[in-house]
Amino acid sequence: MKDILFVNSRFLSQEITGVQRFSIELSRSLKRILGEKVQFIAPKNIIHSHIAKELNIIEFGIFTGHLWEQIDLPIFLRKHNSPMLLNLGNTAPIFYKNKTSTLHDVAYEKFPDTFNWKFKTFYKFAIPHILKSSIHIFTVSKFSKKEIEELYKIDSNKINIVYNAINEIFKPIKIKNNQRYILGVSSLNNQKNFHSMIDAFNQIADKNIKLYLVGGINRNFASTKLLDEIDKNQNIILKGRVDDKELVELYSNATCFVYPSLYEGFGIPPLEAQACGCPVICSNAASLPEVCSDSVVYFDPYNVQDIKDKIELVLYNEELQNELRRKGFENIKRFSWEKSANKIIEIIEGLK
Missing domain, CATH: 3.40.50.2000 (Glycogen Phosphorylase B;)
Known part of the structure; x- marks a missing residue:
C-alpha cells in the first residue's frame, strides 16, 4: 500500500461483542501485513489498553462516542490531508468523504425492540448517510449484503463481503469436569x-x-x-x-x-x-x-x-x-x- 491507511478505532472504547471482535482481529491482521502503513486513531476513553498498545494507537480529541466520531476524528483526518479512512464497526463520520465503511447487518431494522430509542434513532438517521457518502462498503456475509442492497437501494458492485474468522486461542482444552x-x-x-x-x-x-x-x-x-x-x-x-x-x-x-x-x-x-x-x-x-x-x-x-x-x-x-x-x-x-x-x-x- 503506497499511502497510509487510517483506521477508525473507536471500537477500543467499547465492550467486546461480535462487531468489536471483528474490528480488533482485522486491525491486528492489518498491522501485521502493513506495518507502519496503517495507523489507528481512537478517543481517549480506551478500555482495551493492551490492544491499543499492540496497535500503537494514536489518541486524539476531547469527545467520546458518536461525538468523537463525527467531530474529533474528521478534524484529525483533515489535519493529515484527508487520507483514506477504514471504518470497521457499523458507524463512521457522516460528512467525511474519503472513507470505506462496514455495516455488519440491519438488526436495528429487523428487530427494533432489541435496541433503545437513542440507538435506533441514530442508526436510522446515520446509516443511510454513511453508506451514501462512503466510497465502498464492506459487510460480513452474502445474507447481509443482500439485505443492505435491498433496504438502501445500493449497487451490488459497491459492496464486498469480508468474512469474520476466529482467534487462534480457540482450540480444544480439556479440563477435569464431571458435569455434563x-x-x-x-x-x-x-x-x-x-x-x-x-x-x-x-x-x-x-x-x-x-x-x-x-x-x-x-x-x-x-x-x-x-x-x-x-x-x-x-x-x-x-x-x-x-x-x-x-x-x-x-x-x-x-x-x-x-x-x-x-x-x-x-x-x-x-x-x-x-x-x-x-x-x-x-x-x-x-x-x-x-x-x-x-x-x-x-x-x-x-x-x-x-x-x-x-x-x-x-x-x-x-x-x-x-x-x-x-x-x-x-x-x-x-x-x-x-x-x-x-x-x-x-x-x-x-x-x-
Whole structure:
C-alpha cells in the first residue's frame, strides 16, 4: 500500500461483542501485513489498553462516542490531508468523504425492540448517510449484503463481503469436569432467542444436565420473563461475561453448543465452538447456514419442539457428536482474519 491507511478505532472504547471482535482481529491482521502503513486513531476513553498498545494507537480529541466520531476524528483526518479512512464497526463520520465503511447487518431494522430509542434513532438517521457518502462498503456475509442492497437501494458492485474468522486461542482444552452441560453464548436480547432455547431445555428428560449461558446482561433491555425463567431453574447457570480463557474451556468441555439466534449478520460463536471441538446445534435462520454449511445440526428457531428434539438427538449420540466435531474442524478452515485483511487491502488499493 503506497499511502497510509487510517483506521477508525473507536471500537477500543467499547465492550467486546461480535462487531468489536471483528474490528480488533482485522486491525491486528492489518498491522501485521502493513506495518507502519496503517495507523489507528481512537478517543481517549480506551478500555482495551493492551490492544491499543499492540496497535500503537494514536489518541486524539476531547469527545467520546458518536461525538468523537463525527467531530474529533474528521478534524484529525483533515489535519493529515484527508487520507483514506477504514471504518470497521457499523458507524463512521457522516460528512467525511474519503472513507470505506462496514455495516455488519440491519438488526436495528429487523428487530427494533432489541435496541433503545437513542440507538435506533441514530442508526436510522446515520446509516443511510454513511453508506451514501462512503466510497465502498464492506459487510460480513452474502445474507447481509443482500439485505443492505435491498433496504438502501445500493449497487451490488459497491459492496464486498469480508468474512469474520476466529482467534487462534480457540482450540480444544480439556479440563477435569464431571458435569455434563449444554452451552449457549450470546447477549440476552430478544433476537438471540435464548427464551426458546430455555423452553426447549426445560422439556429435556435428562434432569442431570446443566445449561450454561455466557454473555452480557443488560437488565434494562433483557426480558423480565427470561430472567425469571433462569432464576427459578437451578440447572440453568448464568455465567455472564467471561474472559477468553474461560470461554475456551467452556466450549471445549461442553457436551454440545446451541445457537438459537433468529437473526445474525454472521455469527462467530458457532465457529469458536467448532474450533474448540464442540458439536454445534444451530438455528437455520439468516446467515447461519452460509457460515456453518453442513457442519452442524440445524433446527427451526421458532419451533421449541424442534430445538428440543435436535438437542436430544446430539446429546445421546456419540457417533453424531464425533461427526460434528470432525465437520466443525473442516468448516473453520474456510475463514481467516489474514485472508479477510488482504481482501480489504486489495479492494482499497483498487479504489485509488
